[in-house]
Amino acid sequence: MAALTNIVVLVVAARLSSAAGFSVFSLVYTVFTVLLGLSVAYVGQALVLERGDPAAVRGACRSAVVFTASASGTLGAAMAAVLFLVPGATAHGLAVLGLVLPVVLTQDCVRYCFSTLNLPHYALAADLVRLVAAVPALAVQPQGSGPERLVAVWGLSAIPALAVSAALVAPQLRGAAGDPRRLLRRGHLGKRFVLEFAVGNASNQLAVIGLGLFANPLAVGALRGVTTLFGPMNVLFNASTGFGPPILGRYPTSARKVRATVALALALSGVAAVWAAVLIALPDRLGRALLGETWAASSALLPATGSQYAAIALGTCALLTLRVLRPRATLPIQVVFSLLSVAFMLTGYALLGGVLGAAWGLCAGSLLKAAAAWLRIASVRREPAPAEGVPTAPARQQASAPARQEASAPAPQEAEGASAAPARQQKDADGAAR
Structure with missing residues (x-):
């Protein structure tokens, strides 16, 4: 539902x-995407690892909500105060984003609270409200509405979902003792997750923002439009990375794990190719009905972006495999090849014909990342298994009782299969490895 909302909003x-106007809206929305990703990495992904004492878990949820509301409110107020004074539609659009930032980020944080509290149906209910409120609110706006107005309507349409989320989560957190400062302490897992997000996701987004600010804003609209058409593939990729590790943990050997992910990679890559072919064959009349004036620029990028998504499918499954076999092996690949993808995108834009060259540059970067990840898998399978019983991270050993719940994710040194179900993660390293 959350992914569908994002797709429909852009359409x-x-x-x-x-x-x-859509180029400016796309640039603002890309900035929001980066901020949302940072929030999810720092707060949400660490929060869902909380377990153990119910009171401590509820306290962690309260801390996360208060921290997100306070941090996003402070950042949003600063954005609005500064950027309203800067001339230009892009600056004003970002200023409006600052005003609505606490609403959208806090509502998203509460979704992770529901997941942590084993109440995913509450998160689904809030996401449905978000979809039902956002789409009609945008659809009734007049043709030719400016990006500032669209950003404001989109952001304020999250208020009903936030209200529903608050009403549902309040009884669960009543009486819980929260301490937002715990998210700033040394050893908070969100710091690691932010680093992984920064090199794996945000670098491409920031490069696209740079294209809009320093090169041609229309390039942002074209790239955002064509990636919106591939939104269903992003849903499949997220589902694979979200549900893949516990499923792969059921396979007894690394060979069977790799065979399963190879099959998944080929299947997702084939789906991406078929989806690209469908979009390329789409009549211009239907394309304009989807993306309006942006269709003309976006449709020219479909072969390049379709090839990129086929490569992303291969890379996503390779990184999923490494996350299960050798978690420490993913970060270097993310750092090197994400930065390389940005370099290829900018080089392609400069040397190979504008935005089309940028799209092919992104494709080359994704393909190289996939190749490097699969080569790393082959190398890992030839290496001896990591030593068993290695002590966990020092931060985890030094944590207080509530902080230990937060740091209970498997250490990178733990052996194969340690990223399976949370109950298995709490066993000793020998048991998890077996």
Whole structure:
């Protein structure tokens, strides 16, 4: 539901805007995507690892909500105060984003609270409210609405979902003792997750923002439009990384794990190729109905972006395999090849014909990352198994009782299969490895 909301919002905004207006909206939305990813990495991904004493878990949820509301409110106020004074539609759009930032980020944080509290149906209910409120609110806006207005309507439409989330989570957190400062302490897992997000996801987003600020804003609209058309593939990729590790943990040997992910990689890559072919064959009339004026620029990128998504499918499954076999092996690949993808995108833009060259540069970077990840898998399988019974991270050993719940994720040194179900993660290293 959350992914569908993001896709529909961009489609509706593209239909209502001029090409220039949608480019500004896309740039603002890309900034939001980066901020959301940082929030999820720092707060949400660490929060869902909380377990143990119910009171401590509820306290962690309260701390996460208060921290997110306070941090996003402070950042949003600073953005609005500074950028409203800067001339230009992009600056004003970002200023409006600052005003609505506490609403959208806090509502997203509460979704992770529901997951942590084993109440995913509450998160689904809030996401449904978000979808039902956002799409009609945007759809009734007049044709040619400016990006500032669209950003404001999109952000304020999250208020009903936030209200529903607050009403559902309040009884669960009543009486819980929260301490938002715990998210700033040394050893908080979110710091590691932010680093992985920064090199794996945000670098490409920031490069796209740079294209819009320093090169051609229309390039952002074209790239954002074509990636929106591949939104269903992103849903499949996220489902694979989210549900893959516990499923792979059921296979007794690394060979069977690798065979399973190879099959998944080929299947997802084939789906990406078929989806690209469908979009390429789409009549212009239907394309314009989806993306409005942006379709003309985005449709030219479909072969390059379709090839990129096929490569992303291969890379996603390879990184999933490494996360299960050798968690420490993923970060170097993310760092090197994400930065390399950015370099290829900028080089392609400069040397190979503008935004089309940028799209092919992204494709080359994704393909190289996938190749490097699969080569690393082959290398890992030839290496001896990591030593068993290695002590966990020092931060985990020194944590207080509530902090120990937070740091209970498997250490990188733990052996194969340690990223399976949370109950298995609490066993000793020998038991988890077996």
